[in-house]
Amino acid sequence: MKTRDLVYCAVFAALIAVCAWISIPMTVPFTMQTFGVFATVGLLGGKRGSLSVLVYLLLGAVGLPVFAGFKGGIGALMGTTGGYIVGFLASALVMWGLERLWGRSPRALLASMVLGLLVCYALGTVWFMAVYASTTGPVGVATVLGWCVFPFLIPDGVKIALAMLVSARLAKYLR
Numbered sequence: 001m002k003t004r005d006l007v008y009c010a011v012f013a014a015l016i017a018v019c020a021w022i023s024i025p026m027t028v029p030f031t032m033q034t035f036g037v038f039a040t041v042g043l044l045g046g047k048r049g050s051l052s053v054l055v056y057l058l059l060g061a062v063g064l065p066v067f068a069g070f071k072g073g074i075g076a077l078m079g080t081t082g083g084y085i086v087g088f089l090a091s092a093l094v095m096w097g098l099e100r101l102w103g104r105s106p107r108a109l110l111a112s113m114v115l116g117l118l119v120c121y122a123l124g125t126v127w128f129m130a131v132y133a134s135t136t137g138p139v140g141v142a143t144v145l146g147w148c149v150f151p152f153l154i155p156d157g158v159k160i161a162l163a164m165l166v167s168a169r170l171a172k173y174l175r
Contacts, residue, residue, distance in 0.1 A: 005048055008174070012040040012052040013059065016088075017066035027147045028081050028128070029068040034120070035159035037088045038095075038113050042167030043174055045104070046096025053092040057085065080135075083127020084148075087120030094119050106168065113160045121149050 019036030023029040041049030056066060057077075065072040067085060077085060095112040102108035125144055132139050 001048075008044055009048055009052045009055055012036075012044060012049070013055040016040060016053065016056045017059070017064075020066060020068045021070065023068040025069065026151070028084060028124075028152070030152070030155060031068045032159065033068070033085075033088060034091075034117065034156050035163050037091055038116070038160055038163035039166050041092050041095045041099075041116075042109055042113070042163050043171055046092070046099040050089065050092040050096050053089050057089055060085070078131070080128045080131045081124070082131070084120060084124030086127070087123040090123050091116030091120045106164065109167065110160070110164060113163065117156055117160065121152075125149060 016033060016036035019032035021031075023031040037049075037053055040052045043049070044052060060066045060072045061074055061077055063073045067076050068081075076082065094116040095109075098108065098112035098115065102111070125141075125148055128148055129139060129141070129144050132144070
């Protein structure tokens with residue numbers, strides 16, 4: 001990687017952190033993190049975008065307050081919402097893999113964002129259920145989906161549309 005690539009990864013990891021701080025507290029907070037992840041991979045591509053998300057996760061894991069609610073540390077990752085945070089890396093990796101298969105056309109990027117979001121939802125929901133069950137008691141899939149997924153479908157669709165728009169407008173400046 002070139003120095004420019006490393007700088008892009010650092011700047012976009014910081015962008016994801018700033019997006020995490022824009023939040024509305026709930027069971028799983030409404031944040032702009034998904035926008036940050038999708039815009040990062042959309043603008044930088046799969047490899048650099050995934051690396052940016054990994055850097056973001058590592059910054060949070062070592063204790064920097066980069067997660068929603070200005071939280072950080074392993075405890076934040078091991079909590080009920082940690083699966084969604086780790087799911088951001090899974091989303092980026094899915095987008096990278098699909099980029100290699102389908103290319104970087106707008107249609108391929110949109111499809112990879114939607115599939116990446118579904119992977120994030122799946123990982124986060126399973127993680128939430130496991131942690132919640134171990135700390136509070138069993139909870140049904142429908143209940144967790146009602147808390148953690150269904151309220152986010154429309155906002156996340158808007159964030160994907162916004163990330164697509166930003167990616168299309170700014171990509172030429174990053175090449």
